[in-house]
Amino acid sequence: MAKEAKCLMLRTVARLLIFIFFVAILSGCWDFKDINKRYLPVVMGVDKKDNETYRIILQVPTVKGETLFLEGESSSISKAVDIIRTKAEKSVDLIHLRLFLISRKTAEKGIKEIMDYAVRVNDISIKGMVAIVTGDFEKTLHHQIKPTPEVSSYDYFSEEAGWTPNVSINRIWEAYRSAHSYTEDFAIPLLTAGTTTLFDFKGSAIMRRDRMVGSLSPDETLMNNIFQERYTEGTIEIAKDTSLIIKKASVRNRTEWISSGPKLRSIVKLDVSITESKRDKPNEEIAKDIKNLLEKRAAAISKKLRLLKADVLGNGQLFRPRMSEQQMREWKDKWYPEMQHDITFEINIRDNINFKEKVK
Template sequence: MSRRAARCLAILCLLLFLPGCWDVKDVDNRLLETAIGIEPAGGDRVRVWMRFPLPQSQDGAHKDFFVIKQEGSTVIEAIDQLRLRLPKSLDMSQNQSIFLDQALAKKGFMPYLEFTIRDRTVPLDSLIAITTGGMKSIFERPNPTGELSGIYTKLFFERYGGGTSQKNVVSLWEIFRGYYDPLEDCLVPVLVTDSETIFRVAGNAFFKNDAMVGMISPEETLIYEIVTGKMSPFEIETADKMNLKILNSSADIDTDMRSGKPVIRIHAKLSMTLMDSARGIDIKAEHLEASINRLIEQRAAAVFRMTQAQESDIFGLGNRFRGKVPPSQYDRWSKLYSKATLEFKLDSELRNTGLQLRRRPFINPSKEK
């Protein structure tokens, strides 16, 4: 083959990649939505909310976002109806978060979120949250700190922003992983409207299959963070009116099968430092460590009871039994988890207490009589 013919053949091969770009619409002809809300609309119908960021006006007199809502018998039908109303092409590739009403979550999220997998237009790293109180205030109020639509929710949950251990962050792909994996279930944050900051965390919902079956408080979420190794180093725990900063944590998990029942032993360790004392009293490290151990162990026992009663393994402990339970029994793991023997032991270490302000009658007299 001559050099000229080889060059022509190479050019023809490159032309094969061009048709994939011809159907892409110009960005000026697309509306990029950044947040989706799904709530019941009466009967079997649903209402879909969408929020679009807009270029901010020069005079600042107008909102920097556009909100639209649409009802339909299914989520897909509502989205199709939205497309008929919009002057530009609907683009969901920049979505940042999906809000699902708690009433729908209790029925099961699959009928309302399955479109994201089948349509493949919504990013799988979109954040998921359960909401109560309706979508109106969440979607129609401007962000109090000035971020664009969708970015506020990302910053609220992500650890590089305002995320803490009490704000469990869950992506779209993680909630489907928990649904399709019989050896673990998912934990999704529950938001309620707030008069100053749009919303706040009320707790974290746990699921069995795709239905919400219960909720743990933000304080109880600390147990989930410790066991799963997601603990934030900036979490503050209070015991005996002392503020403590948890610097790091670790958990050793030992599993076994006895008489056909799982036996799970969790040995957690916390390293802490003292932030302040509310009463300025002398502090004994041993007493404070014992108080923290007792508080968190009692809280862990309560969380284990709740999740076992609902057969929801939010900790993913079933994955540690893959070599001990035959694959044919994986579908029975929720039943096995509910009957498992769970032991949680905590050893905390107070690394330093800093300078202690002792009470002296002539410097800071007690107000207590």
């Protein structure tokens, strides 16, 4: 009898375990929400008003290829988003948020609170992009292109879509890191509403810690991207008669700490191909012209950044092994403005395979 009771108990336990197993499988995701009951914004616009309240605009793509705008305003970003959720007839999920557009006025006051919010909120990807809107913020956020409704604002910052190296790239985690760094600053894309496209890019905003202190032109942005090794297929124009495309770039830096302070020598090697030439110049002359142009442009950018005390090129990162904790804290205010920076370009022109007359 004891043996039969034991077998009965084992069979009962086995049936109970099988029942629990099938219940777990058949239940699926118990907190699943139908996609038709959710808003999935891809862009968040942030503007801080004079009364210190945040105005938040969410761009939500629809199945018809149009854009729906959800708006809220409060003293904090999280509360403004909650207000949007309260007014919306569907659940508002931020898991697909890929781009923060911040007004220039807000960027000049500081974006630290915005980046802190983006990093701390669990459902926002820190791989999302950040850009600054100059001009009419409302017009830019509500701007749509009727002939191509399938184009997303995010595509302009995607390396697999419309991005070019004349536009800077800065992700949420990069902006957050640099805003808290002693030895590195960052550049953020600067844009306005376009006429035939969603955006016109005006270059890049120069950020010192978390505040915008100046700007780089598109040509200067290309130089910055070369130093950041984001040069892919960048085009350089020389005196309106010759254009080249960058095929490969490498930067070698040599640091010294002399009696007067830090000294940096940067050697930039570029492999380029000629894409257009209106005059028959020998390759040696073209290489000399591009070398002189880029060295002059790079020296001007380095000087400009040091005057603004904004280490966008990240030169301070190279000196960290040579600096004490106190020197790192003083880098942007004391040492970086006094840094000597010598920049040399070495140009290698590849065989020109783009000219039709050279194709057999």
